[in-house]
Amino acid sequence: MQRVTLTLDDDLVRDVDALMHARGYQNRSEAIRDLTRSGLNRLKTEAAPEATYMGALVYVYDHGARELSKRLTRHSHDHHDLTLSTLHVHINADSCLEVALLKGSGQALQQFSDEVTSSRSVRHGQLVLIPET
Known part of the structure; x- marks a missing residue:
C-alpha cells in the first residue's frame, strides 16, 4: 500500500x-x-461497454397496471440470455x-435496464454493474 497526500477544499472535506x-x-x-x-468502476464501464459484467437490476412496479406484468415478462424472455436469476417480492x-x-456486456445490460425501468408504472429502478474480472 502506498501513502498519497491529497489537497481538498474545505467543502469537499466536509462532504467526505x-x-x-x-x-x-x-x-x-x-x-x-x-x-x-x-468512480474508476464507472469510468471502466463507460470506456468498455462491450466488456462482460455482472449486474443487478432492482425495480419496483405497480402490479395492477394494465398489461405491465406481461410486458415485463416479455422483456425478460426477450433477453433470457442475460438473466441468471430473478427474485419477486410482494411489497x-x-x-x-x-x-x-x-x-x-455492459451495453446489453444497460439496454435491458433502460427498457424495463422506462416502462410505464415502473416506479423505481436501478442497475448496478460489476466487472466480471
Whole structure:
C-alpha cells in the first residue's frame, strides 16, 4: 500500500467526513478508497461497454397496471440470455419489487435496464454493474 497526500477544499472535506460518519468508515482513507473504486468502476464501464459484467437490476412496479406484468415478462424472455436469476417480492397490495441478476456486456445490460425501468408504472429502478474480472 502506498501513502498519497491529497489537497481538498474545505467543502469537499466536509462532504467526505459526512459520508465517513454516515456509512461508518473508520477514517477518511477508507471512504476515499471506496469512492475512488466506485468512480474508476464507472469510468471502466463507460470506456468498455462491450466488456462482460455482472449486474443487478432492482425495480419496483405497480402490479395492477394494465398489461405491465406481461410486458415485463416479455422483456425478460426477450433477453433470457442475460438473466441468471430473478427474485419477486410482494411489497404491499399495490407494489412488487423484482431483482434480476444479470450477466452480459455492459451495453446489453444497460439496454435491458433502460427498457424495463422506462416502462410505464415502473416506479423505481436501478442497475448496478460489476466487472466480471
